[in-house]
Amino acid sequence: MNEKIVGAMLACLIACTMFLAPVTYADKGKADKEKTVTIIDSLGNRVEIPYPVERVVNVNLFADEVIVALGGEDKLVGIDLIPLAEPEFYPTLQNKPSVGLHHFPSYEKIIALEPDVVIASNDLMFLPGFKEKMEAAGIKVVYLNLWDPGTYDFDVRNLGIILGEEKRAEEYLKFVHSYIRMVEDRVKDIPSGERVGVYWEFHFPYMTMAEGSPIDKLIKMAGGRNVFSMGGEEFQMPTIPGLPAGMEVSTGLAIRTVSQEAIIEANPQVIIGEFLPMSVMTKGIGKMIRGEPYQMSIGYTDNPDVNMLKSIRDEIMNRPGSSAIDAVRNERVYIFPFSMLQTSARWPVGLIYLAKMFYPDRFEDMDPEEFHAEWLEKWYGLEYKGVYVYPEL
Known part of the structure; x- marks a missing residue:
């Protein structure tokens, strides 16, 4: 296979970096009073975000469907390109502005949308200065890794906080684990x-x-x-x-x-x-x-x-x-x-x-x-x- 094609595909599609620290919840009373909450993302970063978040840009290939499952589409002001290629699966995202391919988004388009938070995937780490440029514009960056069973619960709960859908996030995880336990019990x-x-x-x-x-x-x-x-x-x-x-x-x-x-x-x-x-x-x-x-x-x-x-x-x-x-x-x-x-x-x-x-x-x-x-x-x-x-x- 042509090396250039292989390299480009890998750059676009290989997720990287493992889970470093668990998610923790800030005290809800404190969060309500100060209008912020601190979460720990999949890279172990402590990120203080507005509470509630009003505007979100998602450039995480794996987060789109969880955002939809939690009913958080109204918070999305920008998305990556992939949901636009799946209109039957993502009908509620078809009118959202795109900021480019998830691994190579347009920094300028993201900043112009003035989000409170950008949800990124761990494989965006190779983009030079992404986090720094976003934070210089007053935008918080949260890295999530939603395809890894080892981080899944923490990442879903983080999305629940970001989207203001904590209760639905817990319902979602309860449903998920009822089947996971069934499999694990039968093979243990x-x-x-x-x-x-x-x-x-x-x-x-x-x-x-x-x-x-x-x-x-x-x-x-x-x-x-x-x-x-x-x-x-x-x-x-x-x-x-x-x-x-x-x-x-x-x-x-x-x-x-x-x-x-x-x-x-x-x-x-x-x-x-x-x-x-x-x-x-x-x-x-x-x-x-x-x-x-x-x-x-x-x-x-x-x-x-x-x-x-x-x-x-x-x-x-x-x-x-x-x-x-x-x-x-x-x-x-x-x-x-x-x-x-x-x-x-x-x-x-x-x-x-x-x-x-x-x-x-x-x-x-x-x-x-x-x-x-x-x-x-x-x-x-x-x-x-x-x-x-x-x-x-």
């Missing part, structure tokens, strides 16, 4: 030596994530064993031509590169592939940046591109030597569209899918699509449609 007694071995190919061929990553945590929560929790070569971020001076793209995630030979030797029982189609990068994002209409062909849509998912699965299964891998021999290779269920704020839905894939007998009574439909109806007022895994369970 599986001996470590009997857990299903899983290889997760993240976004590019032979790229995976090791111990401590959000993906590794999901595999373990669903009762699986990440066959590359250790090992593999450290992923090297490619040089990206044309970056502004001083901009260094880096990632704190435990990303590893493995070989086909290593996968054959590890012999996983389940293989998960997660990819964003090249067309979204080369065509879709270009259109969005130019202000042209574009709708993703994956995820929540009446016309999902199932052939795209099938072709990715076929490529994995037909690699040299793949016929010796249990997952391939037993047809247990599954493909998720990137950032639709697993690497997104909807990862608890994805957890149900994983549990069903790993242990169909233990979860014979559980229908992932039924839970997903309940999630969509309860938190977004939407009916279930689209394709989120191939082949369907």
